[in-house]
Amino acid sequence: MTSRDNAARSARVPWLTLKTRETLEAWLFVSPTFIGFLIFFLGPLIAIFYYSMTEWNLLSQQATFVGLGNFQNALLENPDFWHVVRNSVIFALGLVPLNMALALSLALALSRPFFGVVFFRTVFFAPVVTSAIAWAIVWKFMLQGEGGAVNQMLAWIGIDGPNWLREPNWAMAAVIVTRVIKMVGLNMILYIAALQAIPRDYEEAAMLEGASRWQIFRMIVWPLLAPTTLVILVLTTIGSFKVFDHIYQMTGGGPENGTLVLAFYIYQQGFKFFNVGYAAALALIMFAIVMALTLLQVMLRRREME
Structure with missing residues (x-):
């Protein structure tokens, strides 16, 4: 060349x-x-x-x-911080089990085809795509004192209902229940998808062996739902610590700071009291708490599977 x-x-x-x-x-x-x-x-x-x-x-x-001064103030000097963390833990402990139990119950009832199943799935999923602020406003009116729709229905059966959002003993429970109703449809759909992915051969073989419905669920269905349950548990726990819109619209953290959770407390410090540095430190603390809880759940689930 x-x-x-x-x-x-x-x-x-x-x-x-x-x-x-x-x-x-x-x-x-x-x-x-x-x-x-x-x-x-x-x-x-x-x-x-x-x-x-x-x-x-x-x-x-x-x-x-100020270095670590904001973290020291929150963890060691400010008693309001631990009150807020306590409220957040109570909210999570109330919301997560109730949400998951209700979602699984609905999924078991709506996973099999029958007349009207699509309608019922749509009804239970509709709140998920509804505006959270609009949802909270409607429930705020429904949970008022004597004029609220909930107390009026209770009065028909002779029950004198409380002012749900203005009494410290009832406000947290009211917010938890309304949040569960709002978000349970998402977990229901995840459980339905997992249930429909389970081969029917397992259930049919167990029924031929004389297993009851409860035994089939406990020994076959529930273990096969473990990966989906872990995902739902982690996502619901993270969502429970990030709740803001319901607290903002329904109670504003009251009464007597009874529903003042961590996400709303961060908003107050940053955009109401304008303490941006302290709010940023609180946000990092919340991130650490959620990360620790997530890793703990994953570790416990792995140990259980092993």
Whole structure:
């Protein structure tokens, strides 16, 4: 091959190799997601870490570096913080088991085809896609004192209902129940999908052996639902600690701070009292609590499966 042929062949070689072009094309395809990740996730996360180390008031626009002072204030000096954490734990302990039990019961009832099953699934799932603020407003009117629809129905059977959202002993229970009704449809759909994925051969074989419905559920269905149950448990727990809209619209954290949960407390500190640094520290503490609970649930589930 002459030098002229080599020069002509080199001229035909593109400036970018095929591997380089494929790499650039791949980065171009993922760049919108990557840029969104930097702007809307990584950037705010770094900003929260920075703000949590400062004492910054939005009104004065003055920031003072205090190190871990905000965390020390929340964990060791401010008694309101532990009251708020207690309310958040009570809310989660009330919402998660009730939501999962009701979702599983509905899924067991609606997983088999029968006349009208689509209608009932739609009815129970409709609150999930309903505006949370609109849902809370409707229930706020329904749970009023003597004029509320709930107490009026109770009066028909001779029960004098309380002012649900204005009495400390009832406000938390009312918020939990309305939140369960709002979100139970999502977990119901997840359970229905898991139930329909279980082969019917297992159930038929167990019935031929004389197993009862309860034995089939306990020994066959429930163990096969374990992965779905873990996902639902983790998502529902995280959602219970992030609840804000119901508290904001229905009780505002009252009465007597009886429904003041962590997410709403962070909102108060940041946008009502304008203590941005303290609110950022509280947000990181909430993130740590949710992460710890999630890892604990995963570890316990793995140990149980082993």
